[in-house]
Amino acid sequence: MRHALALDLVDDPQRIAEYEKAHERIWPEVRDHLRAQGVLGMEIYRLGTRLFMVMEVDPAVYSVQAMAEASRDNPHIQRWETLMWTYQAPTPWTPEGEKWVEMKRIFDLSTQ
Template identity: 65%
Template sequence: MRYCLALDLKDDAELIARYEEFHRKVWPDVIRHIREQGVSSMEIYRLGTRLFMVMETDDAVYDAERMAEAAQSNAVIQEWEALMWKFQAPTPWTPAGQKWVLMDRIFDLRQQ
């Protein structure tokens, strides 16, 4: 399954540069956690302060709620998320208490 999610960054060039630096060498435990949860591919793109994530998952393994629960019980993931939140900001459409939010697909060329 493919998921597309959005999140914003704080509008600060220095913070954005640091955020990108962290993502050039993501902590190994974070990568392991993502893969163990059934995520087979993940890409993050940036335009200004807007981030766009494309995530491909193995439907036999991936469960968003289970992944969130696993993250809550993993001290390294919690440390990473707290660090990333120093750079991140919710979009204007992000529900309170959330970070990345699913985007709605409005066009698919294969269906035309």
């Protein structure tokens, strides 16, 4: 199963460069956490300050709620998220208190 999510970055070239540098090699605890939650693959793309994430998950393992609970209870993930939030900003459409927001698929070539 594939998820597409969006988030913005703070509009500061130095902060954006730092964010990209942090993702050249993420912390092993973050990598292991994602895999343990059923994330099979993850890619993040950037255009200006807009981020786009594609996440492939194992639907037998992954759930948004389980991921949120496991993240909340993991001090490594909490440190990572706190650090990342210094670079990130909500999109204009992001509900209060949320970060990455699921995007609505509007086209799928395979259905044509």
